[in-house]
Amino acid sequence: MVLIKWLINGHRLEERVPLSDARHRKYELEAQGAIIYWSERTHF
Secondary structure: OEEEEEEEOOEEEEEEEOHHHHHHHHHHHHHOOOEEEEEEEOOO
């Protein structure tokens, strides 16, 4: 699992996604205008 934290429209959000989906999700968020400020692998 990967924990992704981002900032969009003044709101800080986070989401845990499977490692296999993390890169795609990161690009998807950036395409929506999000600024990714944290991404780390987690065990849960």
